[in-house]
Amino acid sequence: MKVIHFSAECYPVAKVGGLADVVGSLPKYLLEQDVDVSVVMPKYGNEWIRNHAFETVFEDTAPLGDWKFEFRIQRQKGDILGFPLYVVDIPKRFDRPGIYADPHTGSGYTDDFERFASFQIAILEWVNRMKDKPDVLHCHDHHTGLIPFMLTQSYRYQDIKHTPTVLTVHNGEYHGVFDRDNVYQLPEFDNQHIGLVDWDGKLNCLAAGLKSCWQITTVSESYMDELAHNSSGLEWLFRNEKQKSQGIINGIDTNVWDPQTDPMVAHHFGKENIPSGKQKNKEVLCEEFGLNPAHPTISYIGRLAYEKGADLLPDLFREYLKNSQPVNFIVLGTGDRQLHHEFLALNKNFVGYFDATLDFNEPLAHQIYAGSDFMLMPSRVEPCGLNQMYSMRYGTVPIVRKIGGLKDTVIDIGEPNGYGITFYDFLHEAARKAVQRALDLYRDQKAMKSIRRRIMSLDFSWNASAKEYIKMYNKLIEK
Template sequence: MKIFNLSMECYPVAKVGGLADVVGALPKYLNQIESIESCVVMPCYNKPFVHEHSFEIVFDGWIHQSNQMFQVQVMKERSQSLGFDLYLVKIPALLDRDNPYGYWDESQQFLAFQHGVLHWLSAMKIRPDVLHCHDYHTGLVPFMIEYCPEFSFLKGVKTIGTIHNGEYQGQMKWEMAKFFPWFRGENSGLLDWNGFINPLAAMIKCCHAFNAVSDGYMQELFDNFRGLESLVRQEGGKAYGIINGIDTEVWDPATDAFLDFNFNKKNALAGKWKNKKALCEEYQLNPDLPLFSFIGRFAGEKGADLLPDIVEQSIQQTQGSLNIIILGSGDKNIENRLRDLNFTYSNLALDLGYKEFLSHKIYASSDFLLMPSRVEPCGLNQMYAMRYGTVPVVRYIGGLRDTVEDITTGGSGLNFANATADETVNAMHRALQIYHAPGLMDLLVQSNMNYNFSWEQSAQKYLELYRK
């Protein structure tokens, strides 16, 4: 069975968020299953991975977008170093940039990527068993292969759409239709939602099956989906929830090259302490205090706007008997407020930006991980944290509901109901009680490292869906 994953991100080639981690791991684990051949197709970026690896050109052609012609090159990584075949689509002036997102013409970028991929597959007579489309950036593919005559060779190929985050739908004005491959006007309703082209809505309408990245999030979409609630209810017969996994080879405290000190379940307490001590020395924190951390984008959906109030309230209410380390970037107002607090409180360490190596160090060193999310389709951070013996403190929503049960009912972490600074800080007070309870924290560290969030289980569920 040949599966082609279409995505704008894939770790370690180009990463912005959890999408990259999923696309970089799922095909690798699928390929360990007999009879599965899973690959990734993504845009070409000006990234170190691309320059450091060897590629061969497997296709060179042209596509029309409106009144322009664009060259399309498809390059295949020679060594299969990621555990799967990796194809990069290069379109000069559109798909050869530094980053996946943030450009004024990104709608045209995404259209060109989808057009280029389908042109390549059609021209080379490559017919996958399943085209797996990740998020709205590739959500027009199910429509195009069914209703654009240019891709008639691919008509009938099964398509699956995965919703990694329904907050982003790719809505665009109808004037963008001029950049589409030709299709009959009578089929335009499949692209439309409330007078706009909506790629995510089109994906749901046209794909053979779609899934969200957790059961909890899939259920939430039926009632809260940024205006698509009625559509997901209408198409609910082909909806599935499959929780993401984590790559336990990349995220393994026993072998993680980013850590100052490696550890396993047997020596976890000593190993975490050594890493914590080294990290605290680097950021001038007291290692004898409990360490809370936040890792992620400074965006409202992550509850990052609550961080300044969380920092102030928690430090003031505990008279400075805890430390907080924050790694992330995004909203400039949040960044500026945190900068000010970083000068005010010696208990706060702030590192603006995103550093993959530092995230590993923080997971290994922290006692608690904060996730005050407003929206969390799956969440990977809590799984990384537990893999490294860290206790997640999370809002009870989306995928966090599926993966973090409260300690009061025998679970692995601490839950709170609403995304507010007050409720987060109250949960932190509960965390401090656990931290200071004799033996309880040590027990949690050990038990959390026993949880299995490997992709092996999730890959089997995707395989079942492919077979359906």
């Protein structure tokens, strides 16, 4: 079975969110189960790509509207990611440091349609010319949503139009919406089928993929249900396509996220020495931020964005910090500029109890997972969530809102066999009560030790989920 994954992100090559982690780990587990799998992504002008060697395996020109563009498909030499990685090199489109936006200004690129349309066209040109055709094309999010449409509708790709396609929705908030006239830049198709790309009079890349693909997946069962009620205007479409939809929970790469071998944490530890291992890493973490390791430490790692519920945090932290409760709060992330200002003010006003690093820092993230007592995730929307799985792998108890994949992966300590702290309503008071429950738990060190041992024994690897994907691929191929 030959499967190719198409994505705008792949860890560690280029990462903005959880999409990169999934695309960078799932293929390894598919390979272990004898799937011939590879990943294709744009060739960005970032540091990782500049520091690694690639060899050209295919080059050509392809149409984009009234003109043609040149492109090259290149394979990373040595397959150091554990699977074949291909990049699409399109001059003047992706050879920039940012993925979706200019990192210096934070502004999105104005030629996004041309960028990702040419990326997807180049992919189909290459697949169309392959001698050994893939059995399944697996697309991820709206950046690759036009592939199923062009594959089935463009006259240029008639020879491969019956290739099964999967579209995985990692975040239904983002649709890839453009002026509808842009559709005429795509390779020629029967204009009677223009409705496949249309949604509310716009060209909607995610909607086009949902309508045209063979199979829709999302990254948790609960999120699959939630999209039918909250997907920024695509609710009816998700309900209408339910018969070809399936939720498969994400996993994590347990080789990368392993406290016994992780090169990014100061002290390695396992289930046999959890208390001492956690304490040593906590001391390192607190020394880094000037905090007291005797206090319970609650952290947040992630984008400072509306869907992550980060706007709930400043007032929540301020309430505890003003009351001089013995608790440390740590924030690692970047995003909304107003939140940056609020966290910087907290840095200034609560030295020794609060610290925010407003940046993306992967090594620091690993140390925070290893040294924190609790990980807070108050998300408005959380398709799957990986941070709660990473934190539990390192013995850090999750405090999460009961939504999407958080609901599927964290059972409240008040329920049978529970091991985390959950709250339902996106309200200050609900989050405050959850944090207070965490502080109460911390005081009961016997219960805390028991929960740490339990969460470090849970299996969140890709093994089970990879088998579900393979089962799905086989069904599509049989069709």
